Amino acid sequence: MNAIPDIIDTVHRMKRDGDSFAVATVVRTLSVTAAKPGAKAIINHNGEIIEGWIGGGCARHAVIKAAVKSITDGEPRFVSVHPDEVLKEQGMDVGEAVDGRWVASNMCPSKGSIELFIEPFLANPELIIVGASPVASSVSQLAGLFNFSVSVIGPNVDDISSAAVQHYPDWSDVPAEHVHRYIVIATQGAGDLKALSASLAVQSQHIGFVGSHRKMAHLKIKLEAQLDVPAALKHIKGPAGLDIGAVTPHEIALSILAELVQIRRSVRPIQPQQTKEQ
16 A cells, blocks of 8 residues: 555656656456555566556556557556456456447466556656747747647757757757657748658657748649658648638738647657658
8 A cells, every 4th residue: 555655756756857658547456456446566667566566467567558559549447357257257358348448358377357547647748849930939939738748950940949948950860759749830931841851750649831822732743753762742731720710920820820739639650751862
């Protein structure tokens, strides 16, 4: 019982530090199991148990696998681990979802069953804003209200960098992989093609381009000649934002952030793409 306050303290610390992790809680057991209801463990994105205990190796592999999936997609999971005899008796297959339960097999001689709830805690998603336009400034001012960690990239961004958590001097400074990243390109004529090409070379959930349909179509033709996988262009949305009749920079920024919230709940990451020159 003394472990629970320590886990709570660690949860608060990891949330404060911006870590992504999951908490697995045992909610029900049948027959012989090492862990009992109320046992908890913190699992990080690498599948490591940081603190706590949820029993021995019989269920641990299935729980860790489910926890990593929850951290990746942000969805909570109910994991039900049973011996093979129980699975056959109930007509369940390992890996399938039955009545909201993710089913796994207990291979241990104890033949116990254990059910756990896995709750993911995700770091704030990163929003990279490219450009120093009025729209870029407005997006940076509003993004924090939607729990985005704002980063800006490129020169001449002093006016908006005060609202940013991080300033990337150049695209070479941006880590290639980031599961929870979004990109808004608001260069508005100042290096549009370069920014679009560079954004496709890093992982993201979405790339929004601030510009007209006609301009976006023109730039996509040029990008298609550069990419090894031209199909990646479908992940660029231009004009960025939902169609709410926005006119002012703040209104356009609001439409962009509304679209990002919508996408944040539904899509999977865009993987980095290479240009033909690479």
